[in-house]
Amino acid sequence: MSKVKHFHGHDHAHHAARATLTRRAATASVAMALFLVTLKSWASWETGSVAMLGSLADTGLDFLASVVTLFGVRFAALPADADHRFGHGKAEALSALVQGTLIAVSAVAIAWRAIDRLGRGEPTQALELGIGVSLVAMALTIGLIGYQRFVIRRTGSAAIVADHVHYQADLLLNLSVIAALVLDQMLDFRLADPLFGIAIAIWLLWSAWRSASYAVDQLMDKEWPEAKREQFLAAAAAFPELAGLHDFRTRTSGAHDFVQFHVWLPPHWTIAEAHDRMDRAEEALQAKFPGTEILIHLDPEGHTDRETMLPSRLTEGR
Secondary structure, three states, rough: HHHHHHHHHHHHHHHHHHHHHHHHHHHHHHHHHHHHHHHHHHHHHHHHHHHHHHHHHHHHHHHHHHHHHHHHHHHOOOOOOOOOOOOOHHHHHHHHHHHHHHHHHHHHHHHHHHHHHHHHHHHOOOEEEHHHHHHHHHHHHHHHHHHHHHHHHHHOOHHHHHHHHHHHHHHHHHHHHHHHHHHOOOOOOHHHHHHHHEEEEHHHHHHHHHHHHHHHHHHOOOOOOOOHHHHHHHOOOOOOOOOOOOEEEEEEEOEEEEEEEOOOOOOOOOOOHHHHEEEEEHHHHHHHOOOOOEEEEEOOOOOOHHHHHOOOOHOOOO
């Protein structure tokens, strides 16, 4: 019993540390986005650049998306309760899906504005201001991206991944603004600004698709990546009790990973012996894969449950 209590304490500490990291990353995103919205609003007004306007629109949606992310990671960190017995982890995927939608909306608006600008050929202004603001935004974004990568490596948070995707896009957006302003004002190429605006819109649509796809994978309980599945099966192979492992299934929900499988047991084992052996194997695997809930179903040797038989790789044993 003491071993089980020790493990649960370790598991709780793992989730608490993860919640702290994701909350800090989301808070940093909100603070930076709010600052950049203010800075780019001024620069957009002064330069009249549609590329800068596109960058401002994206940053404004970054702010909204980061607020959604902050809410999502805080809600996802709540412990399981009577109404949510598997926890609240999918709140992260939902917030990532909202972010993808917001990014897509901003992309359409920017493309519309850029296409309208193509026919007018209006010049931009305030070259130094536009470049200066873009450089400041890039420096801050690089710092945030570095911190987000650290948090993603430690947590695998879907919401922070989505945040990370569109802040990576921000680097290209700011480079595009600089290029558009230089081409427009120094080389008198009037089409540069709207063309870069359209390119930005296309990139944002791609970013929206990437973040939304990652979120949908979690909401649809997609299997773990093959490498992660194989890693777990390799760890399970160390236990003779699990030699009959089959019907192996996996999914992820926010901070929580879930694994379930069936195991064939020798007919001479008693219920108590099977329980004790499986408990030891389960605790050892959970220690190797923190934040993973493991559900083991015991079958008599050779027995197959027809209702669990699924096509392709979901039914393979070892």
